[in-house]
Amino acid sequence: MKEKITVGILTFLIILIIVFVMLFNNYLIKYDNISKTINKDIKLKEEKIKLNNEKLDKIKKENDLKYKNVKNMDNYINLLEERVKQYE
């Protein structure tokens, strides 16, 4: 009887170890996949941010140039208005 209990306990321990190792591998694979997915998402997001930064810089530069042109035009219009005033 006591021998049966001993064998039973040992068998249980062995099965426990086997099941644990299987679960362990399963979780390893699961977390590796999650990690890969997140890495991919992070890479995509970083690229998108890089593109958006370039886009923003380009638009800002164009706007600054346009604004400079508007300012120059304002100045030129003031000069034209002064000339017209001289005629009046």
Place this chain on the structure above:
Amino acid sequence: MNNQKIVKIIISVLSLIVLVYMIVTIRGIYLNKIIPIKEKISYYEKLQIKNKILEKSIKEEKERSKNIDKIYDENELKKEELEKVIYEHESKINGKVIYLTFDDGPSIYTDEILNILDKYNVKATFFVVCSKNLGDYAKKYIEKGHTIALHTCSHKYKEIYSSEEAYFNDLNSVSKIIEDSTGFKSKYVRFPGGSSNTVSKFNKGIMTRLSNELTKNGYKYFDWNIDSNDAGGSNSEQIYSNVIGALENNNRNVSMVLMHDTKVYTKDSLENIIKKAIELGYTFSNINDYTPLVHHRINN
């Protein structure tokens, strides 16, 4: 110690080993997998916030662009109206308007020329080429109310007249410098040598093609009808005589005078030319959208 006790001890030790192994393994998974993944998720969330802020900024800049375009269009209309009023007034006074045009600058004499023009409140037109301080002068011309126009970048006949592509590449180079420093895109052009030049005859018909292409692309090109002859080398008295002589014998409403701000005798004769022209009843103007086109006959 009997066998049962030994077995009990072995089973206990084995159980302990299994337990320790499980704890260590679970801890390992937590530290090496779960925590890094949590950190990556947190980093990803920060990236998402950063991207949203960027997208919002891009949207705001696009709105700003629309507003600036709207103001520009309104200003453009206002400018055209004022230029029309000025043109109509100046051509009505006695019908005699002079357009002083200075080619090949800016140069070491340009500042003095600008001061002389300021002194008599005369607005002129500068057909510029590339130089290291062109950007700075472009701003000055515009601030003082003069017209800045394009004369190509290199002024090298063999290069610019070798093909239409070569000409426009060269023209775009000088245009870009002006646009980068002032935001202003000039559409007034003068061909090196004028549209009647024969230096381009190594490429048959190029001047005809270029004049058509320029007009098709929204540019206006201007030649001249009074030549100061300062390009050929002279002195200030001769320059004065060439210009005033032509003005005195002039029945044209529009006198477009070719000068070069790279010549010291042009700078030296300018004040006297302006004073005499005013005496003769002329008014001065700079090229604008209402300026009548002055074109030579094309020889190539």
